[in-house]
Structures are given as C-alpha cells and as structure tokens.
Amino acid sequence: MKKFQALIFVFCLVVSFAFIPWAFSGDFPSRPIKIVVNYSPGGAHDIVARALQAPLAEALKTTVIVENVPGGSTKIGTTSVRKSDPDGYTLVIQAVSAWVNYYYGKVYDYKPWVELTPIASVVAFPSWVIEVQAESPFKTWQDLVKEAKKRPGELTCSGPSASGALAYGYKVATKAAGIKTRYVPFKGNKPAQTALLGGHVDFSITGTQNSVHMMQAGKTRALAISSNGRYWAIPDVPTFTELGLSAPNNGFLGIYAPDGLSKDIAAVLTKGFEKALKDPDYVDLVKNRYFMAPEYMNAMELNKAALAVDAMMEKIKASSK
Amino acid sequence: MEFMNHISLAFSIAFDPMNLLFCFVGVFIGTFIGVLPGLGPAASISLLLPVTFSLAPVQAIIMLAGIYYGAYYGGSTTSILMNVPGEAAAIVTCLDGYEMAKKGRAGPALGIAAMGSFIGATISLILMIFLAPLLAEVALKFGPPEYVGLIFFGMVMVTYLSKGSMVKALLTASVGILLGCIGMDIVTGRERFTLGIDTIAGGISIIPMVMGLFGISEVFLNLEKSIKAAGVLTEKVKNILPTKQDWKDSAGPIVRGSFLGFLLGLIPGGGGFLSSFASYAMEKRVAKHPARFGTGDIRGVAGPETANNAGAQSAFIPLLTMGIPCNVVMAVFIGALMLHGVTIGPMLILEDPELFWGVIGSMYIGNAMLLILNLPLIGMWIKLLKVPYPLLFPLIFLFCLIGAYFVGNNVLDIYTMILFGVIGYLFKKFDYEAAPLILAFVLAPMLEIAFRQSMIISRGSPLIFLSRPISATFVICAFGLLVSPGFLKLLGMIRPGDFVQRSED
Incomplete structure (x- = not known):
C-alpha cells in the first residue's frame, strides 16, 4: 500500500513538473x-x-x-x-x-x-447578397431603388436577426442607396430566405452560400453583391461599388x-x-x-x-x- | 412517378451501411429505454445528442429518431408484463395488456403490440411520403401571420390536450412562455431577462432543460421509492404469434388505429400519448361487447399500440416541413437539428432531400428492425427488467451530468439541468405536467417573432390575422377551443370510466 502511495506521489510530481517547461520555454509552440x-x-x-x-x-x-x-x-x-x-x-x-x-x-x-x-x-x-424572388418585377437593383423611392417605407426586406452581420449589411446598403424600407428579422438566413420564396417580403439580404444555391436552383435572382470585384460563383451580379455605392466589400x-x-x-x-x-x-x-x-x-x-x-x-x- | 422517386431515394439512403448501423443503434437504445421505466425518449435523446456531434447530420437524425420510435415498442413490454408503463403512451396498454398477461396470454399481447406498431408505422409512413411534399408546398404559403395563427392554435391544443387539469397545464405553459422570453430579442438585437449571465444571453438551452425535467427528476423521484419486481410475469411468455382469432379481432383496431394515430400525430400536443388514448376510447365505442375491455381484450392492446406508433411517425411531418414541434421529443429534435446545422422548414425537402427522405426511409427500416428486436428477442428485454435500480439511477444521473456539459462545453448548463431536475421533481409531486412547459418554451419565441414580423409587415395593424384566411381559421378555432373546454366530450370521444382495469375475480 505504501508503495502504491509513493507511486502516486511520484506520478503527481511528474505531471506537475511537466507543465513548467511550457511556461518558460522560448520555442513556441x-x-x-x-x-x-x-x-x-x-x-x-x-x-x-x-x-x-x-x-x-x-x-x-x-x-x-x-x-x-x-x-x-x-x-x-x-x-x-x-x-x-x-x-x-x-x-x-x-x-x-x-x-x-x-x-x-x-x-x-x-x-x-x-x-x-x-x-x-x-x-x-462577399459580405452579403441582396436577392429577390425569380418572378419579382425588380430586374435590377435600380428597379428596386426606384420603387422604394416611389413608396418610401413600403417595401419589406427579410434577413437574419437584427444584431448579426447581415443586418449590418442591410443598414449599410439601404443607407448608401438613400432608401427607406422595412427590415423583417428572422431567426437565421434560411428562414429569412424562405419568407422571400413564399412571397411574404419584397427582397431579402442573405449570405453568399445561400444565395448561390438558390440562384442555381432558379428560385431567386441576386440584384447586388457586396464583394471586391465581380464574384466568380455568380459573375453576372453587379457589385455595390459598380452600382456607385460606397459599401464595404x-x-x-x-x-x-x-x-x-x-x-x-x-x-x-x-x-x-x-x-x-x-x-x-x-x-x-x-x-x-x-x-x-x-x-x-x-x-x-x-x-x-x-x-x-x-x-x-x-x-x-x-x-x- | 414522383412518389416512386421519393421512395427510391429514401431507401437508397436508408440502406447505406453506416446509416443502417446508426438506425440499428438508435432503435436498440430506444427499446432499451422504453423497457426501462424512468428515462423517457426526450431525456434520452438529449443525453445522447453530444455523442452524435461527430456524425453526419443524416446519421445523427436517423439514430435519434430510432430512439424515439423504438421507445414506443419497448414501452409496451413493461406495460404488459409489469403493469408499469415504460413511457406515457403505453399507459393504456396496461389496461388490457397486463390482464392478458395475467391470463397467461402475455405472448400474443406482446406479439400483437409489436405487429400492430409495425403496421401502424407502415401506413403512417406511406401517408407521409404522399403528404409531406404537398405540405411543404403549402407551408411555403405560410408567412408570419399564418404562423401566428398556427402556433397560437398549437399552444391552445397543447394545454387542452394535456393529461391533467387544464388550469395546471395553462400555468406550466405560462412559465414556459416566460422562460422562452429570456435571451436575445431578434428584432432589436438586445438581451432580455438575462441578469447579465452570458450563458443565457442566447436563451436557455432546451437540452439541459429537458434532461432535467424528464431525466433528473425521475432519478430524484426514484430515490424515494423502490420498484417492486414482484409483479413481473416473466415465466409464461410463449406463443408470441397471435392466433387466427386474435388477428380477426385486431384487424379493425389496427386499421382504425393507424389512421387515427396518423391524424393525431399531426396536431400539436398530440402524438403517441393522445393517439393511444383516443384509439382505446374509439375501440370501446365501436366494439360489440365494450364490457370486455379492461379484462384482457386483445383489441385494447392492438388499437392503442398501433395508434401511438402511427402518431409517433407522423409528428415528424409538421416538424420537418414547418418547423413546428408537436410534442416534447420534436422540440428536442429542433435543438438537435440546429446543433447539426440543419434548418428545418419548407425548404428542407428541396435543399436537403437526402436528409429528409433518408430519415423517412430509415424509419421504415427501423420499424422492421424493431419487429425482429421485439419478437424473437423478447426474452432478452425481460431479463433487463432485473437490472438493479440502485445501480441504474446513479448511472443515469452521471450520464446526464456529462451529457449536459458536452452540449455546449459549459458548466452552467449542468446547473441549469439540476435546477430543472428539481422543478421537474416538484411538478411530478404536485401533479403538474412538464410537457406544456417545454412546448410553450419552444413555441413562444416563434410566436413572438412571427407576431412582431406580422406587425412590421402590417404596419402595426392586428387585423392582418383576420384578413388572411389561413391565420383567421386558426385563430377562430383556437378561441373556439378555449371557450368550450368540453369539446372532446361533445364529440363523444372520451367518457369518464373508459379507462378502467377490471380484474375478473
């Protein structure tokens, strides 16, 4: 029994010393x-x-x-x-x-x-993509801006929670375009996009991955993308910079x-x-x-x-x- | 044609060797916890969730679903042999099942329970394969106002259909709503009621909550009582195959139970438990000699057992197509799917058909496995009833502690679990139900978000809920239910005195 206790003691000692070299060692990691x-x-x-x-x-x-x-x-x-x-x-x-x-x-x-x-x-x-349903009358971002200016505060945009990165993107984009619309927050990207597909909102802000998938499935159309230059996965979509908006890329x-x-x-x-x-x-x-x-x-x-x-x-x- | 495509996709995924393995693991564990009184499917699924982290989402969901419906098979075993329901849906099975066992007919009772379950699940799954895509399309038409109507209706149903008193159910549901308000408000992005505790800044996690309410509370409860093994009828399980006469008697209840269970599974607050009760009541109503119910009538086993399994399967439809949980286990599934990065809703069926159809296909295979697990191997499960409880419950407690920690690598989750364990214990002591609390906890934030989204869309006019036909229908139905608590009685579905066990002595 004594022997066993001694063994445990030695083991503990070794373990505790084993941590010391990390604190002093010069070579990281x-x-x-x-x-x-x-x-x-x-x-x-x-x-x-x-x-x-x-x-x-x-x-x-x-x-x-x-x-x-x-x-x-x-x-x-x-x-x-x-x-x-x-x-x-x-x-x-x-x-x-x-x-x-x-x-x-x-x-x-x-x-x-x-x-x-x-x-x-x-x-x-790309920080975000603004998209509409494939059947939407808005063919371009300008169409959307024109309509939004005609009816300020009427168009609705779905997006994830009001505190995430995309809600930030929404604020930047609408601010830069000088339009007033209503933001309808959902719990996450997918539910927000689903609301767009169901026709419950006029446009939606979403992440690139979601947007590319849905565009390839022919269900949505991206109007603008916030990216440094045209984006290789969806090269037809104009960037915010091209649209003359000073949005971050x-x-x-x-x-x-x-x-x-x-x-x-x-x-x-x-x-x-x-x-x-x-x-x-x-x-x-x-x-x-x-x-x-x-x-x-x-x-x-x-x-x-x-x-x-x-x-x-x-x-x-x-x-x- | 589309139907055949769906079936072939479902089975091609379900037959993948790894998926088959996880399906088997799931149904095996399911039967296990179904047989063991104490740990229900909701707590078990929460408990095993961290184990699935390293699996692909399809495999994880297949396994967790297997636990869920496997528990229904296992649950009937203890009802019949011990007069102790393994889980809530098997309570009615005790009435006639145990009486049959006392008469030495435990074999046919177990046999018809397993086969009825299998037939019920089969019919339910076929209906699912037809209906789910249609429902997903309809679900897309559901915008925020429609969700408000649906969830409101669902919450009323949950309290309405709870086992005990409606007032108590409303009380626990209210607590659930309040708890659901804790965390981030997605409209403003501000925290609410978090007391500055970071862990709950995103809301209380449902997993430790469910583990506490449905797992730990059972452990506490069992500390003070000892389960008597005296009533176990283990010796006389033979002739598992029901006789011709048994089949003739059971055919009607099984067919009726399948469709009834399927429909009730779709309703919030419905699912296995309600299905089995409703089926029993219905069989008694249509029977020529209702007096024989409660004395060991095989129809009283066949109907409810079929219905609860049919209902267990169909509860997946509202979950996977609309994201609405109809029972506590489905609420846990929302958490599980979220942890695996799967977003449920109308788009799931299009975006992730492998997951959607794979899970449905696996359920069919899982049910076939369960048939084999529960009939020839019944002896093995009976032996399990002899597990020493002083050993089992501390183990459950230990696993819950580990499980709660691993869901979020957060010690506070353990405290949350223990706190809800105490609450769940008190609930059981004072005859309150925990299910309305969990469902309200999950549904309330959804309702709030949908309500506020509707208000943003309608510019603050509540008339939006009445001007849209779908939401108007739900709202009117919900108010109708609230003001007429005798609704089910009016339909004549349930009469007092339906659920009586009669010993012929």
Whole structure:
C-alpha cells in the first residue's frame, strides 16, 4: 500500500513538473493550440476552423484543437478567450462584422476587435447578397431603388436577426442607396430566405452560400453583391461599388488572440496561418463548398480592415440618430 | 412517378451501411429505454445528442429518431408484463395488456403490440411520403401571420390536450412562455431577462432543460421509492404469434388505429400519448361487447399500440416541413437539428432531400428492425427488467451530468439541468405536467417573432390575422377551443370510466 502511495506521489510530481517547461520555454509552440469557435459545429466558422486544423498543425509543428463554445451571440467564447492567458495557445475565429454589429447592439461592452490581439485573416467572402424572388418585377437593383423611392417605407426586406452581420449589411446598403424600407428579422438566413420564396417580403439580404444555391436552383435572382470585384460563383451580379455605392466589400473571418500576447509569438502564429492557407485541401474546401476565398491578411491588415468596419458602423449610427 | 422517386431515394439512403448501423443503434437504445421505466425518449435523446456531434447530420437524425420510435415498442413490454408503463403512451396498454398477461396470454399481447406498431408505422409512413411534399408546398404559403395563427392554435391544443387539469397545464405553459422570453430579442438585437449571465444571453438551452425535467427528476423521484419486481410475469411468455382469432379481432383496431394515430400525430400536443388514448376510447365505442375491455381484450392492446406508433411517425411531418414541434421529443429534435446545422422548414425537402427522405426511409427500416428486436428477442428485454435500480439511477444521473456539459462545453448548463431536475421533481409531486412547459418554451419565441414580423409587415395593424384566411381559421378555432373546454366530450370521444382495469375475480 505504501508503495502504491509513493507511486502516486511520484506520478503527481511528474505531471506537475511537466507543465513548467511550457511556461518558460522560448520555442513556441510546445503544446496544442486551441481555436475557439463561437458557434455550434456545422456552421461556416466551424468548418473553416476545422479545415485549418491539419495545415496549421503542420505549419506550426504542433496539434491544433477546435473547441465549439456557442451561445451568448458569440460573447461566451470570445470573452473566455479574452480572459485566458496571452500565451498564444488560445485563439478565436470570428467574422469581424458580426462582432461590430453585436457591439453596437449592446451585446458586448467592449470592442473585441480592439481588445484582442489580431493574428491573421483566413478567409474572405462577399459580405452579403441582396436577392429577390425569380418572378419579382425588380430586374435590377435600380428597379428596386426606384420603387422604394416611389413608396418610401413600403417595401419589406427579410434577413437574419437584427444584431448579426447581415443586418449590418442591410443598414449599410439601404443607407448608401438613400432608401427607406422595412427590415423583417428572422431567426437565421434560411428562414429569412424562405419568407422571400413564399412571397411574404419584397427582397431579402442573405449570405453568399445561400444565395448561390438558390440562384442555381432558379428560385431567386441576386440584384447586388457586396464583394471586391465581380464574384466568380455568380459573375453576372453587379457589385455595390459598380452600382456607385460606397459599401464595404468583402467580409472576413479573423483570428484573434488574448490581449498582451508577445510580439514574437504573434509573429510565429501569423506566419503559421500564412503558410496554412496555401494548403490545397483548405483552398478547395473553402472555395468549392462554401464559395469563399482563402484570402490571407496579416495582423496589421486585419486590424485595419476591422477598424474600417467599425468606422462604417459608427457613421451609420451617427446618421440614423 | 414522383412518389416512386421519393421512395427510391429514401431507401437508397436508408440502406447505406453506416446509416443502417446508426438506425440499428438508435432503435436498440430506444427499446432499451422504453423497457426501462424512468428515462423517457426526450431525456434520452438529449443525453445522447453530444455523442452524435461527430456524425453526419443524416446519421445523427436517423439514430435519434430510432430512439424515439423504438421507445414506443419497448414501452409496451413493461406495460404488459409489469403493469408499469415504460413511457406515457403505453399507459393504456396496461389496461388490457397486463390482464392478458395475467391470463397467461402475455405472448400474443406482446406479439400483437409489436405487429400492430409495425403496421401502424407502415401506413403512417406511406401517408407521409404522399403528404409531406404537398405540405411543404403549402407551408411555403405560410408567412408570419399564418404562423401566428398556427402556433397560437398549437399552444391552445397543447394545454387542452394535456393529461391533467387544464388550469395546471395553462400555468406550466405560462412559465414556459416566460422562460422562452429570456435571451436575445431578434428584432432589436438586445438581451432580455438575462441578469447579465452570458450563458443565457442566447436563451436557455432546451437540452439541459429537458434532461432535467424528464431525466433528473425521475432519478430524484426514484430515490424515494423502490420498484417492486414482484409483479413481473416473466415465466409464461410463449406463443408470441397471435392466433387466427386474435388477428380477426385486431384487424379493425389496427386499421382504425393507424389512421387515427396518423391524424393525431399531426396536431400539436398530440402524438403517441393522445393517439393511444383516443384509439382505446374509439375501440370501446365501436366494439360489440365494450364490457370486455379492461379484462384482457386483445383489441385494447392492438388499437392503442398501433395508434401511438402511427402518431409517433407522423409528428415528424409538421416538424420537418414547418418547423413546428408537436410534442416534447420534436422540440428536442429542433435543438438537435440546429446543433447539426440543419434548418428545418419548407425548404428542407428541396435543399436537403437526402436528409429528409433518408430519415423517412430509415424509419421504415427501423420499424422492421424493431419487429425482429421485439419478437424473437423478447426474452432478452425481460431479463433487463432485473437490472438493479440502485445501480441504474446513479448511472443515469452521471450520464446526464456529462451529457449536459458536452452540449455546449459549459458548466452552467449542468446547473441549469439540476435546477430543472428539481422543478421537474416538484411538478411530478404536485401533479403538474412538464410537457406544456417545454412546448410553450419552444413555441413562444416563434410566436413572438412571427407576431412582431406580422406587425412590421402590417404596419402595426392586428387585423392582418383576420384578413388572411389561413391565420383567421386558426385563430377562430383556437378561441373556439378555449371557450368550450368540453369539446372532446361533445364529440363523444372520451367518457369518464373508459379507462378502467377490471380484474375478473
């Protein structure tokens, strides 16, 4: 019995010392890196994070874990990352436009894109698509704008919850076009699109993936897309910039680490992501299944882009008062 | 032609080896928990949800659905052999089933219950394959005002059809509505009633709630009582195949039960439980010698068992085509589908036909598996009744703790579960039903959203609900039900004294 206790004691000792090297070690990374996903498994964030797992593990020579911490409109996961040690082993992946809109919707009492350390952006996608039913009389965005100006406040637009990234897009788009319409929020993209297909609203704002699927099925027509240049999956759809509107273009998923992360570790991580994004499997999955672009931005570019989204939102808030 | 396409798609997916495996796992677990009193299908599905995270959505749903209808098969076994219903829908089966067992006819009772269930499920599934696509098309015509009408009607039905007193059902439903208000308001994007707790900023998660109300509460309840194994009639299970006379007696109840169950499954608050009661009442009504019911009449087993299975299947139609849960298990399924990234609604059948038809196809195969599991292998399940409860309940408790944590990797979910376990225990002690609470909890936010969307569309005029024919019909029906609580009695469907067990001694 004594022997057994001694064995346990030794075991505990070994285990507790095993943690020490991590704290002192200069070579990062020496243990698994965790990417927190603020949504349940299955969504775009989750899929992108999981697609990054293998290439990132190879680039950084360590294991990469993906952990889903859904709920609280991204706040639970984000805040848990913010509070964790700034050692580079805990990261979060998030569409920055959603954060911005949640912040202005008073979900957050801090700006996550400012309070966290930017690492890299791993994927870019057209922020939103404005679509109508295939049988709709609106053939172009101009048709819709003309009608909306003729009957201000009459047209209805369906979209997901008033606090998400797309509701933000709706505000930007209608503001830029100078039209007044009514926003009918639904619980998610799909129900919002279903309402459009049932003819219960006049137009709808949705994500690229949804829009491409429905357009290919011949059920909807996209009028405008918010993207950097024509979008390869639906090249006939004009961009907002072409339509003469100063709307932000691509949305992006950023990787962030807790505040106070040392510059060296941040640089290692950024480099790792840059390398991982070139993995052919990752590129294929992101492009062909999710109609996104595996575009890389380094930490500085990501920060700049995030602040631009923030500034745009600030402008909308100020003018709607 | 389209019908044949749907069938071939359904079976091509259901026969995929992996899908077959998960279907089998599902129905096996389903029978298991059906046989064991204590853990019903709603709690079990919540419990096993995290296990399915690594599966494809189709596989996960096939497995979870298998647990659901498998429980109905298992539930009849304990009703017949022990006079203890394995789950709520099997309560009526006790009346005649146990009496048959006492007379040494446990075999035919079990046999007709399983075969009736299979026939009921078959008829129900054929109707589903015809009706589901039509309903999905109709569902597309349902805008926010129509949903308001439908959900309002559904909530009234849920309280109306609850087992106990309607006042108590209204009370628990009100609590459910209040709980449903917690979380993010999607119209303004602000949090409501969250007390600053981030975990519930998106609303209370239904999974720990259901685990608490339907799982943990049973564990608590069983701490204070011991189940007597004295009444188990295990020795005399032979001649499982019903006789010719049995079949002749049962043919009518089985056919009537199938259609009745199918229809009642479509109604919110309906499903297996209501179907079995209504079928029993109906059989008694049409029988030449109603006095024989309650004394071990095979018709009293065949009808309800058929109806509850038919109803269990058809409850999937409103869920998959409109996103409306008709019973607690369907409410859990909404959570399960969401976790797997599947959005239910009229577009599901077009956007994800593999999932839609695959699940339906698997149900048919699952029912065939259940027939085999429940007839030749009945002896195995009987042995299961001898499981030591002092061991079983702590295990259930432990699994619930682990399950609650893994749904969201959040400790607060465990506390939520235990809190609702205590609430569920008190509910049972004071004869309140938890089902209206869960259904109201799920339906209330839908109702609120649809109502506010309607108000945005109509610019604040409530007349929109009466000017649209579909929503007007629902609203009028709902008010009709509320003011005439004797509705079912008027139809003469249920009379007091219908559900009496008579021993001939």
